[in-house]
Amino acid sequence: MIHDLWSVLPPPPDTAHIPVTNPTLRALLIRRGIVDDDSFRRFTAPALGDLHDPSSIHGMDHACERITRAIRDKEAIVIYGDYDVDGVTSIVMLRTVLRTLGADVDFVVPHRLVDGYGLKMEVLDRVLHxxxxxxxxxxxxGITSVEPVQRAIERGIDVIITDHHLPPGVLPEAAAVLNPKQPGCEYPFKELAGVGVAFKLCCELIKRGGKKISIESLLKIAAIGTIADVAPLVGENRTIASLGLHALADVRNPGLRALLKRLGLNGRALRAVDVGxxxxxxxxxxxxxxxxxxxxxLFAATDEDAAWQLCAELDRMNSERQAIELQVRECAEQQIARDREVANDVERILVLAGEGWHRGVLGLTAGRIAQRYHRPTLAMTIEGDLCIGSGRSIxxxxxxxxxxxxxxxxxxxGGHEFACGFSLATSNLSALRERLHARFELLDESxxxxxxxxxxxxTLAGIDHNFIAAHELLQPFGAGNPQPLFMIRDVTITGTRMFAEDCSELSLEDATGRGVGVLWPSAKELAPQLVRAVDLLVRVEPDKWNGGGRVEVVDVRAVEGI
Known part of the structure; x- marks a missing residue:
C-alpha cells in the first residue's frame, strides 16, 4: 500500500440543476462547483466568450500604449523570456503578434547553465550592442527584477513586465507591470500561467490594432504553455486549455505539426497528458x-525538413536529459538513505545538495522525490561558493x-506556493538545513x-460506456482539476500479461463482473501485492481497443483492510 490512509469522500448535498443523472458523476461535478446549466456549460464546453476582458489587468493600458508607440516610431523591441515551456511559448506567441502588427522585434533567452533565471542586463547586452x-x-x-529594471531605465530603455510569479513587497519601476497577482489588480482570475498573461496582452494588442489574427491559433500555443507549467486547470486556465487542446487537432505551423507527427499525436484533439x-x-x-x-x-521553421531536424534534436536532448536526471536522482536517493539511517525516518523536509548536479534537472529531481516520499524537497547543485536550487512541495x-x-x-x-527557485552562498547551506528542519518539526504531523x-x-460493471463518456466531460485533468480516484472493493486478479517493461495488463473480477486494469511503471512496486483478493484504488480511462473503459491501478490493499 502506497497511501497511509484511504478516505472515501461523503456525497455532497445535491441541489444542482445539471443534465447528469449518474449520482457518482453528479457528485464529482458538484464538488467542482458545477451546480447549474451555465456552470455546466462553461465547464464541459467552454467558449471564446468565456475569456475575461484583458483590459481589466492592471497596467494593460500603459503596456499597450507603450508598445503601440514603439511600433509607430519603429523602435526596436526585445522580448526577454524564461527558458522553460511557459517562457518559450510566451516568446513564440508575442513575437508572432508583434511582427504581424508591424513591430521590429527580436528576443533573447538566458542560458540556464551560464546565466541562471531572471532578467539580467548582461544577457540583454548580447542584443543591445x-x-x-x-x-x-x-x-x-521579471516581477522580482527591481535592480535590473532600474539599470535598464538608466540606459534609456523602457521595460514592460509580464509575469505570473508571486510579487515581492517592492515591484520594479517598469513602464507597466502585468501580473494578476499584484496588489490592486482587479482581474477576476489570478492563476494565469506566464503564457496566459502574454496571451491576454496579445488579445488586447490585436483588438486595438485592428488586425485579423486568429485567437484560436494563439490558444494552441497558450494551452501548451499553461498545461506544461502545471498551472491549475480551473477557471480561465481551463478555458484556455480546453479550447487549445481541441484546436491542436488542426495545426498549420510546420514546426508544431512536425513535432506532433513525430510523437504520433497529429490529426486528433489532444489530452492534457499528451502535453505534460x-x-x-x-x-x-x-x-x-x-x-x-x-x-x-522549431516554431519558426518554414519547411518540413528543417522542422523534422529540429524535432530530432529535441528528442536527442530529451533522452540526454532523462539520463542526467536519473544520475542526479540516484545521488539524491543515496543522501536520503544515509540520513535515514541516522534519523531512523525520512526528514519532514528533504534538503539535498551535491557537487556539480546539473542545474537543468534540479526541479524534476525535487518533484519526483517529493512525490515518492511525500515530503517537500529542495534539490541543489553546489558550484564552489554558490548553491543553486529548486524546491517542490506536497x-x-x-x-x-x-x-x-x-x-x-x-x-x-521566488516562485509559487508549491514550486520555488533560489540561490544562496554555500556557507549558508548548513544553516538552511538546520532552520528548515526546526521549522518543519513544529508543523502538524497530519x-x-x-x-x-x-x-x-x-464496481467493475458500473464502468460502462455511458460512465466513461460522462467521465470524459471532466477533461482536461491536471493541477486544480485532478483525475478522480475511485475504489473498487474485493477484486480478484485472474490474470496478468506483461506488454512492455514494467507494464502489466490485469484481468479483474468482482461480484458484478469483469474488467481490465493496467499497472504502469510508476506503480510497479504494487505488483507483488496483486496476488489475491484486494481492494483497488484506481483511475478510469477510455479503452480504445474495446470501446469501453479500463482502470489504472494507483494503490492496493488487502480486503481485510476495509
Whole structure:
C-alpha cells in the first residue's frame, strides 16, 4: 500500500440543476462547483466568450500604449523570456503578434547553465550592442527584477513586465507591470500561467490594432504553455486549455505539426497528458541542457525538413536529459538513505545538495522525490561558493511561505506556493538545513500523512460506456482539476500479461463482473501485492481497443483492510 490512509469522500448535498443523472458523476461535478446549466456549460464546453476582458489587468493600458508607440516610431523591441515551456511559448506567441502588427522585434533567452533565471542586463547586452533597443518586454519573468529594471531605465530603455510569479513587497519601476497577482489588480482570475498573461496582452494588442489574427491559433500555443507549467486547470486556465487542446487537432505551423507527427499525436484533439508527458518535456529539454532557442526555432521553421531536424534534436536532448536526471536522482536517493539511517525516518523536509548536479534537472529531481516520499524537497547543485536550487512541495504545504521565513539566507528567491527557485552562498547551506528542519518539526504531523481522497466506490460493471463518456466531460485533468480516484472493493486478479517493461495488463473480477486494469511503471512496486483478493484504488480511462473503459491501478490493499 502506497497511501497511509484511504478516505472515501461523503456525497455532497445535491441541489444542482445539471443534465447528469449518474449520482457518482453528479457528485464529482458538484464538488467542482458545477451546480447549474451555465456552470455546466462553461465547464464541459467552454467558449471564446468565456475569456475575461484583458483590459481589466492592471497596467494593460500603459503596456499597450507603450508598445503601440514603439511600433509607430519603429523602435526596436526585445522580448526577454524564461527558458522553460511557459517562457518559450510566451516568446513564440508575442513575437508572432508583434511582427504581424508591424513591430521590429527580436528576443533573447538566458542560458540556464551560464546565466541562471531572471532578467539580467548582461544577457540583454548580447542584443543591445547590435541594436538600438528602446523597449524590453519580459515574459514569464521579471516581477522580482527591481535592480535590473532600474539599470535598464538608466540606459534609456523602457521595460514592460509580464509575469505570473508571486510579487515581492517592492515591484520594479517598469513602464507597466502585468501580473494578476499584484496588489490592486482587479482581474477576476489570478492563476494565469506566464503564457496566459502574454496571451491576454496579445488579445488586447490585436483588438486595438485592428488586425485579423486568429485567437484560436494563439490558444494552441497558450494551452501548451499553461498545461506544461502545471498551472491549475480551473477557471480561465481551463478555458484556455480546453479550447487549445481541441484546436491542436488542426495545426498549420510546420514546426508544431512536425513535432506532433513525430510523437504520433497529429490529426486528433489532444489530452492534457499528451502535453505534460510528450510535448512539454521535449520543448523543455532545450532550455534544460543548452539553449531554449532550439525550441523557439522549431516554431519558426518554414519547411518540413528543417522542422523534422529540429524535432530530432529535441528528442536527442530529451533522452540526454532523462539520463542526467536519473544520475542526479540516484545521488539524491543515496543522501536520503544515509540520513535515514541516522534519523531512523525520512526528514519532514528533504534538503539535498551535491557537487556539480546539473542545474537543468534540479526541479524534476525535487518533484519526483517529493512525490515518492511525500515530503517537500529542495534539490541543489553546489558550484564552489554558490548553491543553486529548486524546491517542490506536497499539496498540504505552501513551500513558498515556508522558505520566505528563511529568505535572509538566499541571494535570490521566488516562485509559487508549491514550486520555488533560489540561490544562496554555500556557507549558508548548513544553516538552511538546520532552520528548515526546526521549522518543519513544529508543523502538524497530519500534513505529512499520505492520504488518498477517494471520490467514490465503483464496481467493475458500473464502468460502462455511458460512465466513461460522462467521465470524459471532466477533461482536461491536471493541477486544480485532478483525475478522480475511485475504489473498487474485493477484486480478484485472474490474470496478468506483461506488454512492455514494467507494464502489466490485469484481468479483474468482482461480484458484478469483469474488467481490465493496467499497472504502469510508476506503480510497479504494487505488483507483488496483486496476488489475491484486494481492494483497488484506481483511475478510469477510455479503452480504445474495446470501446469501453479500463482502470489504472494507483494503490492496493488487502480486503481485510476495509
Amino acid at each position: 547590435e541594436r538600438n533597443v528602446r523597449l524590453v518586454i519580459t515574459v514569464d519573468c 508527458f510528450k510535448i512539454g518535456p521535449r520543448i523543455n529539454a532545450a532550455g534544460r541542457l543548452a539553449s531554449a532557442n532550439t525550441a523557439i526555432d 499539496p498540504t504545504i505552501n513551500l513558498h511561505e515556508e522558505l520566505s521565513n528563511v529568505d535572509d539566507l538566499f541571494l535570490h528567491f 500534513l505529512f500523512r499520505r492520504e488518498a481522497r477517494v471520490d467514490a466506490v465503483l
